[in-house]
Amino acid sequence: MLLAAWSPVHAGERCVEDDAGREVCLEAPAERIVALSPGATELLFAAGAGDHVVAAVSHADYPEAAEELPRVGTYDRLDMESILAKDPDLVVGWTSGNSSSQLERIEALGLPLYRSDPKVLDEIATSLERLGTLAGTEDEADAEAARFRDARDELEAEYADRDPVRVFYQIWPDPVMTVNDEQIISESIRICGGENVFGDLDSLTPRLDTESILAADPEAIVAGGMGEADDSWLEEWRRYDILEATAKDNLFFVEPSTIQRPTPRILEGTRVLCDKLQQARRNR
Known part of the structure; x- marks a missing residue:
């Protein structure tokens, strides 16, 4: 209490x-x-x-x-x-x-x-x-x-009835790391109508290999970067046109400090994320 x-x-x-x-x-x-x-x-x-x-x-x-x-x-x-x-x-x-x-x-x-x-x-x-x-x-x-x-x-109500989008969110490039459903970023994904494809893994920030990401075949890939304008992590996934996210150009960057820090600004990053997932819906 x-x-x-x-x-x-x-x-x-x-x-x-x-x-x-x-x-x-x-x-x-x-x-x-x-x-x-x-x-x-x-x-x-x-x-x-x-x-x-x-x-x-x-x-x-x-x-x-x-x-x-x-x-x-x-x-x-x-x-x-x-x-x-x-x-x-x-x-x-x-x-x-x-x-x-x-x-x-x-x-x-x-x-x-x-x-x-x-x-x-x-x-x-x-x-x-x-x-x-x-x-x-x-x-x-x-x-x-x-x-x-x-x-x-207000943001949750706005996206409550949107069709789900299967999302891989990348927080680190080497080794490739993501978040599970217990990590706060996954709540932002859920608010936007997204589904974290690695949400059921045990670790809060699981390490992944390329094969597991190809097998999950997310509809959208979202990444941060080493800086507020560095989207270079997404370049790796452009090589794999067998990925739905790549084939549909659903490779998205969100400034990391706006969504990876647990502060009031996380809603700014969540709003950007929601806009990106809405773009993925339009790309269907």
């Missing part, structure tokens, strides 16, 4: 439950926050707490103000000395991306740690509310969460 309101035990104290199910309590609103993933940084800014963020990791590039933040390493190799030097009163980590041993060390050093890892779209809204509580920016965070839920519901 979300502990949304601050606790009355001590004046100013506030407690929430993080995405790992742990209670995080602060004696007062956080004023010096270190964010350990690009997604966590975006969430904090969206929750109205951008002015409270004192450091982030590499590739935390949205919004524009985040690019000016001091860096404390990369999401998978944190610089512990730099984190401590910032004297944070809250650290926002990424459970499935940061090193578990480094997150445990942060906790062992007595730093308040909120573990962020939204698995479904509604948890993005919940994260905004929780982070707003911890930062004392509840009004802005709650308003943004409400806008996000409304926009998600």
